[in-house]
Amino acid sequence: MRRRFGALALAAVAGLVFAACGGTAAQPSGTGGGPPIALGGSISETGNLSADATYELQGIQLAVEQINSKGGVLGRRLTFKYYDDKSDAGTAVRLYQRLITQDKVNFLLGPYSSGITQAMASIPNKYQVVSVDAGASLPTIFKAPNKYNFSDVASSETYIEQVLPIAKQHGLNKVALLVFNSAFSLACGAARKQQAQQLGMNIVYENTYSLPVPDFSSQALGIKNAGAEVIIGCTYYPDAIGIAQALNRVGYKPTMFAETVGPPEAGFVKTLGPIANGIITNTQWWPSLHTPGNSQFVSSFKSKYGIDPDYHAASGYAAVQILAEGIRRAGAIDQNKVRAALLKGNIPTVQGTWNCDQYGLPVGIKNYLAQYQGGVMKLVYPENVAEAPIQIPYTGA
Amino acid sequence: MPPSALGSLRSLTRRLTVGGATGVGWPRHEIALGVAFLVAAALIGLLTSGYLLQFATDIFTFMAMAYGWNLISGMTGYVSFGQIAFYGLGAYGTALLILHGHVPWYVAAPVAGAVAALLALVLGGVMLRLRGIFFALGMFGLVQILSILFSQWQFAGGGQGLILPGALTAHAVYAETVLVAIFAFALNLYYSRSALGLKAMAIRDDEEAAAAMGVHTTRVKIVTFVLSAIPPAIVAGLVAWNRSYIDPPSMFDPSVDFQAILFSLLGGMGTLWGPALGTVILELVGEQIWAQFPEFQLGLFGLLVVLIVVFFPGGVVSVLRRFGWLPRPVIMAPSELPRGSPPALAGEAGGDGPVLEVRGLSVRFGGVTALRDVDLEVRRGETVSIIGANGAGKTTLFNVITGFVRPTRGEVLFKGRPIKGWSVTQLAEAGIGRTFQIPRPMESLTVWENVLLAALNGRRKHAAVDQAAWVIRALGMEAIWLEPVVNLPPGHRRQVELARALALQPDVILLDEVMAGMNREEQEKIRDAIRTLHEYGVSAVAGVEHVVAAIVDLCDRIVVLDFGQKIADGEPQQVLRDPAVIGAYLGEAG
C-alpha cells in the first residue's frame, strides 16, 4: 500500500497547482468540459509479479497521457490513480474498495495476474463500477455474476493453441506436456491436453511440477525416454529456462518445443544463448502488427520509457483505449450505459479490434506464435502477419 | 469516569479474577485500553463502510492471527513459521462447507475453525515432537506440503482454486472478524492468568525442568497448539467468503504469516497486549512510513524484525513496562502471602519398605560407562548423601531415577514398583522431586510462579496456593517471593530450585549439588530445610562434591561413587574413615 496520505497529499497539491495554472500547461484546448474522469487500479509495483505488472502500468499511463493530449474523453481529462498491491491479493481487495469508496474513481482498470484479478472481481460487481482488466486470462473470473468486469486478454486456454495443429500437419504425433502448478498454467495445460486428444495425437509424457524444481533433468530424461516429438510447456519464466537447459544437458532435441510464458522476456535469450533458438512461444501482440495506432504506440512507448513495449504494455494500453471508447459511446459517466456500449464491442485497439461475449471475455484478441531465430524473437504465425516462416525442427545449441 | 465508579469497576473485576485477588489486579489503564479497543471497533462498524471498513477488517484479521501465533510461539515458546497452515485449512474448510454443505458463511467459518482445531490435534501430535529450530522450519515445510497437496486435490478446486458464490457482506464479516479477534484475545488473557498459561510459560523457559515439576508438557503443548489454530482458521474462512475466491498460493502464503509474526514481535511476543498493539501500530503508523518508500517495503520489514529482536526483544510492551504500564500479572498471586499450612505427613502410605531402590544399574553413553552395577536403597524419611568427584556418576544416577536417562541395564523401583518406561512427568507426579546441578528455575517467572508451578501438580488451585505459600515461608523466602527469578543471585536460585522440588510434596527428593556456591547463611537455610524434610517423612538424597562437611552431620548414610561404581555405603563416620574412600576421593580432594 500504499502511499495513502502521502500520495493523497501529493495529488491534492498537484491538483491545486493545475487549478492555479488555469490549464495553461498540460491542458490542451478543447478540454475543460467538466471535472476529470478518474480511472483507478492497483498495480504490483513490488513483489514477485512486479516485472510484468510494471509494463502494464506503463502502457496504461501512456494511453491516459495520449488520450488527454488529444482532448480527453467527452471533453474531460482522464486521470489514473493507482496504488501498489505488493503482488498480494488481500491488499488488492482493500485497495479497490478504497478507490471506489474513498477516492471515488469513476472506472476501474484491473490489476496484474489472474489470481489477484479473481480476488478483486466481485468488487466492481458489488459497487456497479465498470472494470476493464488487462492482466487476467482465466475465463472463470468473468463468468456471471461478475458482469461489470471486461477483459482484453486472450483466455489462458488459447495460449500456444496453434502449435499442436501445426505439429500434426508436419506428421508429428508424440506429445509431452509439462505444466506448472498454477491456476493459469493448469487451465492452459488442460486445454492443450484436450486439444491433443481431439487431434488424435499421443500424449507420451505428462507432468505437473511446482517451483522451485532445482533441476529439470529428471523430467528431461522422462521426455527423452518417452521419445516425445512435441514439447508443450505451460510455464512461467524460471521453469521455461530450466526445462530448456535440462533438455540440452540430457542431449535431447524435440522436433517442436513450445513454452507459454517466459520466452518473450528479454532475459530469456540472454540466459539460454543458442539453446533458445527454435523455441516457440505465445504473444498477444507484436510491434510489427498493422493494428490501429500500433506503430505510433511502439515509438512513443520507446521514447517515453526507453525500452521496447511487450504484450503486457500493449494490453494495459488497450484497456484504457477500450474504456475510453466505451465512455465516449455511452456519452456519459453512467456505468450501465458504458457497460452496454462495451458489450457492443467493435472497438479499435493496438491489439486489434476488440469485441466481447456476454461475459466480457474478448472475442478477436488473437494469439500469435513467435519463435527465437538466430537469437532474435520473430513473429512466425499466422502466416499473413509473420516476419519469418516457422522453423521446424527445433535447433537449440 | 468518577473515581468511585472506577473503584467499583475495579472491585468488580477483582471479584471476577481467580481466587478473589491477583498480585497486580487489573490496572486502570489496562481496562481503559480494552474499552478503547471495543469502542473503536464498535464505532468503526457503525460509522464506516467500503474501504475503511475493509481496512479495519484486515486489521482485526491480522490481530486474530497475531494472537493465535502468540499463544503457541509467545506463551509456549514454540516459534512457528507455519500457522498459516491453519489459515489455509480454515479457508478451504469454509469454502467447501459453503459450496457442498450449503452452510451459511457465518456458520461455516467457525465450523471450519473447529475442523482446523481437530486437524491441529493430529498435526500437533507429530509436529510438537520437534523442538526449537526444527519445529519452526518443520512448520514452514508443512505449509509447503499442504499447499501442494491442495493444488492436487481436484475436489477442492486443485491448482485453479475455488470460486465462492457470495461476497463482500462487509459489515457482517467485519463483526464476525472482531468477534474472532476478541476470542483470540480472551485465549491470551486466560493464558496470562491461569495455571495452564503458567505451565505453557514454564515450557517456554525450560521444557525439561517443567516436566520434572510434573507439568504434562506434551498435553499442554498440544492444547495450546490446537487453540492457536482456531483464530487464523476462522478469520481465513471470513477472508475466503469476502474475497469469493481462494487458491493454494494465496491461502498458504508464508508472507501473510510473517506479517502476523512481525505484528506480534513488535508489540511484544508472549505478552497479553503485544499482538493488538503491534498490529494496530504497524498497520496505521508503519504503513504510512512504508508508503513513502514502496520499493523498500521488504527491506524495511526485514530491518524492523532485526531491530526489534536485537534491541527491543520485548517489543512495545516492554518499553511501556519501563514506565510501569501493562505489567505482567503474577499468576494466581494472592495480594498477601498466606500463612500456608504444612502438608500432611508423607510417611503413612508407603509402609516400611524402601522408598527408592536401585538395583544393578548401569549406564553407557556410546563407549563411555557412566554407571556400573550400582545398588542403592533409600528408606522413608532417610537422608542419604552420595559423594563423589565430578564425573563419578551422581548426576547420571539422578537422571536415571527422574526419567531423563534410560539405563543400559538394571532397574529402579519407586515405592516397590519398577519405573521402567515412566516419563519425567509421571515420575514427578508419583513423588520424585529433584533439583538440577546447574539451577534451572524458570527465568521469566517470579519465585512465586516457580513454586506454584510445582505445587499445582495434582492439586486444586486453593490447595496449590496454600502449599506454595507454606514452602516459601518454610524456606524463608518471604522477602523475594514476587521477584522475577532473572534478577536473583545464584544462591537464591538454588533456593528456588529446592522450593520447587519441595512444593511437589515428593516422597523422595534428589538434591544435586544443592549447596554449591552458597554462602554460610544460605547454606544454613538449606540445612534447616533438609531437617524439615526429615520431619515430614520425605526422604532426601543429596549429591555432594565439595561441601561434604555441611551435609555430613545431617545425613543418616553416605554412599560413595567413584568412576561410576559404588565403593562405600554406610554410616557417615564409618564411611569417611574407609581407606578406599579416602584414597579415591577425600584424599585428592584434600
Add this chain to the structure above:
Amino acid sequence: MLILQLLVNGVLLAGMYLLMAQSLNLIFGVMRIVNFAQGTMIAVAGLFTVWLATRIGLNPFLAIPIVFVAMFWIGAIVERLLLRRITLRGTQGELMTLMVTFGISFVLINVALKAWGSEYVSLPYLQSSWRLGPIEFAKSLVIAGAFGTVLSAALFSWLNFTGSGKALLATSQSRIGAGTCGIDAGRMSTLAFALGSALAAAAGTVLVLVTPLGPQSGNDLTILCFVVIALGGLGDYLGAILGALVVGVAQSVLGFYLGGNVQVLLPYILLILIMLFIPRGLSLSRLAR
C-alpha cells in the same frame, strides 16, 4: 541404463547441495544457530555474479573471489553488530537468531531487487554435458559437485589440521573449554559466520550456472540446505555428504517416476521425517566413533 543415469544425476545434484549446505553446517557447528539468510546469500551472490559477467564480462569462476570477500565482510559485520547482541541462550536464543537472520534475508532480497530487478537470471555457460558411454554428465553439475566436494574436504582438513581451524572446531565442541584454552570464542563466532557467509556466496556463483536464480528464491534454498545438514546430523561435516546424497538421489529418482511436485515436496517431507525418527541424523562421525 536409465536408472544409472538417474543415479548419476542424483549424485551430481548432491554435489551441488553439498556445496550450498556445508557453510550452513559451519555456522551451526560453531554458533549453534541456523542462518535463515543462507539461501538468500546464495541467491544474491549468484545475481551479483551474473551482473559481473554481463556488465564487466568477468568469467564466473573469476567472480568467486570477489563475491567471497564481499560476503565475508557482510557476514562479519552482521555477526559483530547484530547476532552478538543476542544474549539469550538455549532454544530461545536459537530462535531469536533465526528471526534475525530471517530479517536479514529480507533486507538482502530488497537490495537485490533494487539492484537487479525481480527476474530470474542464469548464465549461458557450461550448458552441455560430457558423455561417457551412454551416460551424460552435465558439465555445470560436475563442476559444482567437484567444487562442493573439494570445499568439504578443504573445510574438513582446515578444521582438523590447522591451528585456526582447530580453534574453531574446539569452540564448536565447547565454548567454555575453548575459552579456558585462550581461544577467543567471540572472534571464532565472527570468523565462522563470516566464513560461512562467504562460502554461501561462492556456492551461489556456481549455482547460478546450474539453475536460474532470482532475489526471492532464497528461502527454499535455505530449507533445502537445512534438510541436507539435518540429515547428516547438524554440525557434522562428513554426515552432510550423506545427507546431500540422500536428497539428491531421491529427488532425481522420484522426480522421474513421480513428477515435479514430489521433487519439490521431498525436502520438506524428509525434514519432518528425519526430525521425528532420526533427530540426530545419519551421522557419519558418530558411526565412525
